[in-house]
Amino acid sequence: MSDIVVIGAGLGGLLCGSILARSGRKVIVLEQGIQSGGALQCFVRDGIRFDTGFHSVGGLESGGALEKIFRPLGLMELPWERAEADEGFPFLRLSSFSREVSELEREHILEPYLKGIWRLRGGGQTLVDALVSDIRARGGEVLLRKKVTSIERGVVSCQDGSSFSGTIVSDIHPLTTFGLCRDHVRPSYLRMLRSRADSPGIFSVYIKLKPGAVEWHSGSIFLDGRLMIHFGDPDSEGRAISMSLLSSEIRDGEECIRLAYKRFSSLEGAVEKYWTSSPSTWERYTGTPCGSAYGAAGFISPRTPVAGLYLSGQNIGLHGVLGVSMSALATCREILGNEAIEKMFGL
Ligand SMILES: Cc1cc2nc3c(=O)[nH]c(=O)nc-3n(C[C@H](O)[C@H](O)[C@H](O)COP(=O)(O)OP(=O)(O)OC[C@H]3O[C@@H](n4cnc5c(N)ncnc54)[C@H](O)[C@@H]3O)c2cc1C
Secondary structure (H helix, E strand, C coil): CCCCECCCEEEEHHHHHHHHHHCCCCCEEEECCCEEEEHHHHEEEEEEECCCCCCEECCCCCCCCCHHHHHHCCCCCCCCCEEEEEEEECHHHHHHHCCCCCCCHHHHHHHHHHEEEECCCCHHHHHHHHHHHHHHHHEEEEEEECEEEECCEEEECCCCCEEECCCEEECCCCHHHHHHHHCCCCHCCCCCCCCCCCCEEEEEEEEECCCCCCCCCCCCEEEEECEEEEEEECCCCCCEEEEEEEECCCCCCCHHHHHHCCCCCCHHHCCCEEEEHHHHHHHHCCCCHHECCCCCCCCCCEECCCEEEEEEEEHHHHHHHHHHHHEEEEEHHHHHHHHHHHHHHHC
């Protein structure tokens, strides 16, 4: 018997797990995949580590929105590095990567970004590994290959026949959550969930470079409103060894690479090998409907009409590391109450 059962070991699920474990709850996180992290996971090809859904974040300056959440959780100890300002940001990012930007997104995601941008050495996986270790160190568990297939009266059942009970936090898309839920849910709530549009998915090209052939950049570059270019960690001599190209409209690796030549002419002849992923790859790995990159539009409460079932993650509010962290705080506030969150975060 656990106090809290978290569905999904994406950033939202892991942050909720860590905060709730720190408040003394017995936490179990169930992840369908073979590794934790969801959109923050990294993969290795030909000895090179590639990030998937994390490149940089804002809000980590002293007193910044993310720093206020990460410092009490010990996450400011991670190897964050200040990056150069992004080229072409924010205007191209708004038009090419996001759905229409709300005032809250502008205030909580874009403005912190303009104050400063941070990368994380080791990529999103560094953050994921720290959160998994924190949950385990506090007596919690993060179990992999646990695909949740149903939720009913506080019991979460998995494909392998195991089941877990407790207060439930779902880090997966609300429509998927209620597709699994067998408890009665009023139709108007489900209609409201169905009315929320999902943001588009992203096509990515992961490139292994010939070392030193292309100049390394710490910040991201937004090109022609159609392509984001990001470099992975450099080698020990500071040379670029990998880059990722991301587009919400181009669906062809060669076309993305040709477009990137416009900014990096040295890229021609410097591509040793490349791999691609499409929105369907994302859907397969994270279960996100249509591989939506930034989740569903609009804000909904972490509290649901089903007693003991809460939501978190990018699909209930803001996306990205900062947005998902704010959602995790909102979810934990519903479960623990204001006082506990104020004590832990001063917020
Ligand atoms: C290409 C791309 C680039 C991005 N770049 C940035 C960036 O530079 N900076 C930034 O801040 N943000 C970025 N983001 C956004 C950021 O990655 C996401 O907002 C965030 O990681 C979402 O976390 P989450 O916990 O809400 O969801 P997810 O990461 O999707 O986690 C959900 C988890 O639930 C698991 N799951 C699903 N169904 C089940 C089930 N039935 N049973 C058990 N487990 C299940 C999934 O496997 C997954 O691990 C990017 C996103 C994309 C796609």
